[in-house]
Amino acid sequence: MASSSTKPIFTPPFTTTSSSSSQPSTRSSLLSFLHSTTPTPISLNISRSRISFLNSPSSAVRSLSVKNATKTIEAAETSRASRVGGLDANSQETKPTILVSEKLGEAGLELLRSFGDVDCSYDLSQEDLCKKIASCDALIVRSGTKVTRQVFEAAKGKLKVVGRAGVGIDNVDLQAATEYGCLVVNAPTANTVAAAEHGIALLAAMARNVAQADASMKSGQWQRNKYVGVSLVGKTLAVMGFGKVGSEVARRAKGLGMQVIAHDPYAPADRARAVGVELVSFDQAISTADFISLHMPLTPSTKKVFNDDTFAKVKTGVRIINVARGGVIDEDALVRALDSGKVAQAALDVFTEEPPPKDSKLVQHERVTVTPHLGASTKEAQEGVAIEIAEAVVGALQGELAATAVNAPMVPAEVLSELAPYVVLAEKLGRLAVQLVAGGSGIKSAKVVYRSARDPDDLDTRLLRAMITKGIIEPISDSFINLVNADFTAKQKGLRISEERVAVDSSPEFPIHTIQVQLSNVDSKFGSGVSEGGDISIEGRVKYGKPHLTRVGSFSVDVSLEGNLILCRQVDQPGMIGQVGNILGEQNVNVSFMSVGRTVRRRKAIMAIGVDEEPNQETLKKIGEVPAVEEFVFLKL
Ligand SMILES: NC(=O)C1=CN([C@@H]2O[C@H](COP(=O)(O)OP(=O)(O)OC[C@H]3O[C@@H](n4cnc5c(N)ncnc54)[C@H](O)[C@@H]3O)[C@@H](O)[C@H]2O)C=CC1
Numbered sequence: 001m002a003s004s005s006t007k008p009i010f011t012p013p014f015t016t017t018s019s020s021s022s023q024p025s026t027r028s029s030l031l032s033f034l035h036s037t038t039p040t041p042i043s044l045n046i047s048r049s050r051i052s053f054l055n056s057p058s059s060a061v062r063s064l065s066v067k068n069a070t071k072t073i074e075a076a077e078t079s080r081a082s083r084v085g086g087l088d089a090n091s092q093e094t095k096p097t098i099l100v101s102e103k104l105g106e107a108g109l110e111l112l113r114s115f116g117d118v119d120c121s122y123d124l125s126q127e128d129l130c131k132k133i134a135s136c137d138a139l140i141v142r143s144g145t146k147v148t149r150q151v152f153e154a155a156k157g158k159l160k161v162v163g164r165a166g167v168g169i170d171n172v173d174l175q176a177a178t179e180y181g182c183l184v185v186n187a188p189t190a191n192t193v194a195a196a197e198h199g200i201a202l203l204a205a206m207a208r209n210v211a212q213a214d215a216s217m218k219s220g221q222w223q224r225n226k227y228v229g230v231s232l233v234g235k236t237l238a239v240m241g242f243g244k245v246g247s248e249v250a251r252r253a254k255g256l257g258m259q260v261i262a263h264d265p266y267a268p269a270d271r272a273r274a275v276g277v278e279l280v281s282f283d284q285a286i287s288t289a290d291f292i293s294l295h296m297p298l299t300p301s302t303k304k305v306f307n308d309d310t311f312a313k314v315k316t317g318v319r320i321i322n323v324a325r326g327g328v329i330d331e332d333a334l335v336r337a338l339d340s341g342k343v344a345q346a347a348l349d350v351f352t353e354e355p356p357p358k359d360s361k362l363v364q365h366e367r368v369t370v371t372p373h374l375g376a377s378t379k380e381a382q383e384g385v386a387i388e389i390a391e392a393v394v395g396a397l398q399g400e401l402a403a404t405a406v407n408a409p410m411v412p413a414e415v416l417s418e419l420a421p422y423v424v425l426a427e428k429l430g431r432l433a434v435q436l437v438a439g440g441s442g443i444k445s446a447k448v449v450y451r452s453a454r455d456p457d458d459l460d461t462r463l464l465r466a467m468i469t470k471g472i473i474e475p476i477s478d479s480f481i482n483l484v485n486a487d488f489t490a491k492q493k494g495l496r497i498s499e500e501r502v503a504v505d506s507s508p509e510f511p512i513h514t515i516q517v518q519l520s521n522v523d524s525k526f527g528s529g530v531s532e533g534g535d536i537s538i539e540g541r542v543k544y545g546k547p548h549l550t551r552v553g554s555f556s557v558d559v560s561l562e563g564n565l566i567l568c569r570q571v572d573q574p575g576m577i578g579q580v581g582n583i584l585g586e587q588n589v590n591v592s593f594m595s596v597g598r599t600v601r602r603r604k605a606i607m608a609i610g611v612d613e614e615p616n617q618e619t620l621k622k623i624g625e626v627p628a629v630e631e632f633v634f635l636k637l
């Protein structure tokens, strides 16, 4: 049998000597879906020349069909080959380059060094970062590095993952990362306690004027009357943002004898109840609290949420702690509220601009206690964060879906391993369906029908949908598609993907019985691929762990989806398999599978022929000239 020349579609971008080689092949191939090829920036304008390949005028004339099919395949192959080629070179020979742009704990650095070339370059200007990034596969930052669109642009598609060694990802342009198919991961748990402890430290220090008294004493004074503080016990603390840090602050404040209320539009009430905290509205929180501690992320909706209007509603003499992000407070408004006495004191770890200007009125205010963004800065937290982010980045570079992905759906490992063969099937079905589209038809919508015996809640199809999108788009454009950017790219290209689940009475042991891909409102260059409903329709299933094509239009077939495929519609008569088989055999094209499906005996039949090699144009022409062959198409998988 001739050996297959098919290139691997899923190849882990980087392999290490030990860890990746021990991965089961299905796992590594599935997980590397994140960046199975070297990502290239997504062209937001659909490339006309490439699209016109598929949309070029066609007719039912068979020779044109052959020409179109060949062209489409060539276009897809050229595009894929260039990317896969680069990848293979990387995976075999080159270690990934990981740029660490801010101080990271040693344990994390060691882990990174065992996997790639680590470049620790701190305090880079934007310009220098943009210069360096073009040669980096991963970037690890803390809060001090602005990972802007410009950085993703400068990366020219090489950057695969940005690791944020901490929680807040407001310094990373997530939209740009997604558009460029770059995964963003964070380290959301390791600094929670450190940030909560710092919040409590600021609360107590502010209430007892510790910083001011310290500075006063060091300047030679002894001012006992000036620094009389306020007590915490019995006072009401409003925790704004009842997430990981907020709830730890609440726990500790209760230990200090405070009454704790919280505002968080998304926090479950039972989580608050478990800590003995009542969830209240924003207005109720700010108007009843003696102390307000901020723990929400900086997002467009929380930006300057504390402004003149808000300060007008607070209890006079309120004290504010901010260990979240400076941007949630309108700092000028806070200065006004401090000056008017509406706000008695503030304790701030974070600022809109970091470091703030030296003459910042807020920093210089005598009733304000400040620290230079130290919330996460304990030895313990920094070691924990460094390990957490190093593991996530290394995993992502090996093609795994990180559990802490910020711009991609999180799919649990057990779901991933169960879906592995269906993921392969999904991409192949998308790839096949798009190759049946005739020139001139713009693809606007695709429908995916999953037949499954599973409860709909027990079937996560996001990965499958992304793979079908990849299968449909990649053969006809320059776009690189992965789980990060699949939905975005489909939207940009005006492709609407809808999903339907149909309950079937089969074993729920297998997640999916069949997957059907339908393309509507398009002409087909292979009329038999069109269902009675008028859509291009193909269906497949996983058999013995392998993807199989089981239906084309209204014809049932059964062919393993390996190598390439020839679909022939013919008059159902004896000798057809032999005739076509001979033509292929003469050209040394090895047939791997053959399946015939027919609607009416001795009338019409579809022959699906799996071939290991790509037949040349002459061979395809000869198949087309067999008198009983009415139409045929060559499809590359
Ligand atoms: N100063 C420092 O060094 C540190 C600062 N942080 C900051 O603290 C923030 C919180 O961290 P975690 O608790 O780990 O995150 P988290 O995601 O566990 O909690 C954030 C909470 O804020 C809530 N939230 C979102 N929008 C809100 C709104 N408009 N009003 C009220 N609540 C809202 C969310 O529902 C969530 O429960 C981070 O985003 C980060 O900016 C975190 C660690 C260290």
Ligand SMILES: O=C(O)C(=O)COP(=O)(O)O
Residues within 6 Å of the ligand: 142, 143, 144, 165, 166, 167, 168, 169, 191, 373, 374, 375, 376, 377
């Ligand atoms: O984790 C966070 O959100 C933080 O703000 C910590 O920031 P840092 O890593 O100390 O610059």
